[in-house]
Amino acid sequence: GAGVSQSPSNKVTEKGKDVELRCDPISGHTALYWYRQSLGQGLEFLIYFQGNSAPDKSGLPSDRFSAERTGGSVSTLTIQRTQQEDSAVYLCASTPGGTLLYEQYFGPGTRLTVT
């Protein structure tokens, strides 16, 4: 079946512009995560959605970052007024929930470059 998809795969933007990154989780997966992976670093947790519950936004690095998940499916991560330090690969993962809540399936990521 289809895995987690993310778009665009690459995004180059100028400093100060806003960007939107999209994640399509696996159908039926209830939980969705966003991570940021900087060069040579591990994955940095950004935000977590679980069903209809309020999202866990504790990992968002600043108020320039926000995310939505519409209809419990597609999610959009928005970065406003991008800075060069925002350059990274942004990964999305989804999990089936229930007893499989912890088994994350990752998308290919969006490579964001801020010039």
Added chain:
Amino acid sequence: AQKVTQAQTEISVVEKEDVTLDCVYETRDTTYYLFWYKQPPSGELVFLIRRNSFDEQNEISGRYSWNFQKSTSSFNFTITASQVVDSAVYFCALSRREGNQFYFGTGTSLTVIP
């Protein structure tokens, strides 16, 4: 606070050698989960294993084995008879019971030389 440390940044081995990737974690939780993920050159992370904090039994899956020791807060990963296809970046991670946050190490880049 939760933290995962993978002290080995890069490892190179010759094909068929055994290799162990170290993972040390910090948490004050009594219930938590530990994971290993593989990120091949193609980029997508692949789930390898999950262990919960109450199960210290070692696990073997083919050429892969995992050693979980709560006494040393370690969750090490051994690849036996390594192959070129094992070349990847391997991440160790910890999750709290609620599963809302995962804490990843910085990864170990493994290169298997033919």
